[in-house]
Amino acid sequence: MRIIAYQSGAGTALGVMDGTDSFIPLADAAPDLPSDLVAILAMPDGLDRVRAAVAGRAGTQALADARLKPFLGRANALWALALNFKTHIEETGLTTSRLHPHLFLRTAASYVGHGEPILAPHEDVARAFDYEGELAVVIGRGGRHIPRDRALDHVAGYSCLNEGSVREYQHHNRQFGLGKNFEASGSYGPWLVTADEFGDPARHRVKTRVNGVTRQDAPLDDMLFDVAGTIAYLSQAYTLRPGDLIAMGTPGALHPAEDDVDGRDLSRQFGTFKTPGLVHMRPGDRVEVEIDGIGVLSNPIQGDTAPAYTDGRHV
Known part of the structure; x- marks a missing residue:
């Protein structure tokens, strides 16, 4: 369903x-x-x-x-994992715990639905705005101290997710949450596929395309921490609620082909890590995240407005 x-x-x-x-x-x-x-x-x-x-x-x-x-509206908690794919760890050269998932939270305001515009920060604010194709896990039955072997019983279903990341803001300090929470910077959808229809997450793969060019393509069993282990770990800290969402992390970039001019042009990358095959999301682009067994999440990229003061009265 x-x-x-x-x-x-x-x-x-x-x-x-x-x-x-x-x-x-x-x-x-x-x-x-x-x-x-x-x-x-x-x-x-x-x-x-x-x-x-x-x-x-x-x-x-x-x-x-x-x-x-977004089919969850303003859910209780929108979790996400950093550095959870081995290929992403390798391309960044960063270290992470092999014992505990690297977790952070996103706000509901940072996500839009399938087909809605994702907002790229104005260039006066940031330029290293990256796609991250991911599997989204939606909790259907809450629980605390959930054993690993019962964790998937608590999953309502799965979806595709694009975690737009503003890299400059991630590196302002050790807590990189603001770089993951820019207004309308990510998306999930197009729908929730119930767990019975999707089956074992490890048997699927995720792909990300930018303007039709495949930039990520990896099996979901390349994750350092799988779905069951992540649910069990989270539930040690607090009671999971129905509608909680967990974004399971993103794979590394595919190596660019010989004729891939954009993927080979590192001068157009503004993040800390220059990665062949990576391109930033820019206004006018279209980004698609596909997971077999779910479908395709597709969003146009639109430029955010120039920085200007608002008083919040009409938000």
Whole structure:
């Protein structure tokens, strides 16, 4: 089952995909269910009720006519792992613990949905704005001190994620969270694929394309810490809640082909680590993250406005 969130009037509604081109509005199939996915995940039988409600129904709305939104809204916690792919560790030359995942948090305001513009910082603010294709894990059943062998039982499903990273701000100090939380700098989607449909995460792979050129391509079993181990570790510290999201880290860049002018031009890179095959996200680009078994998350890159004071009254 694949669940989307889409703009409906002034709010957000949920739908269930029927094939690849159309979906069933959940409000039509089950008007008694919440319009918020986190609230559904918090119900003991929420996903089962969604599945039963849409069984045998055909899609009535075209996906092409919908504006998709982040399906978790403002979830309790949006975790992310740094330096979790071996190829990414190798290309940066950075060291990380082999015993404990390197974790940080993102805000809901830093994510947009499939098809929505990701905002590249104005060049007066930063220029090293990098894509990071990742697997997103969504918790469906909360828990504390979850054993590793039961961790995947707590997963509602999976999605694609692009963790836009502003490298200059990551290196301002030891806590690099602000560089991971610029306004509308990342995305996830296009939908939640339930765990029963996706299967074992280690059997899939992630690819990232920029303007049609593949920049990342790696199996998900290249992760230093897998999904089950990460869930078990997080739950030692606090009670995981339904709707918590975990971004599992990104692989290294693919080595550029001989005719890949952009990938070989290190003079156009502004980050600390000059990496062949890496290109920054720039206004006018389109970035796609594909995970087999889920689909393709696609976003245009749009330039943020020039720095100017706002007082927050209209946020």
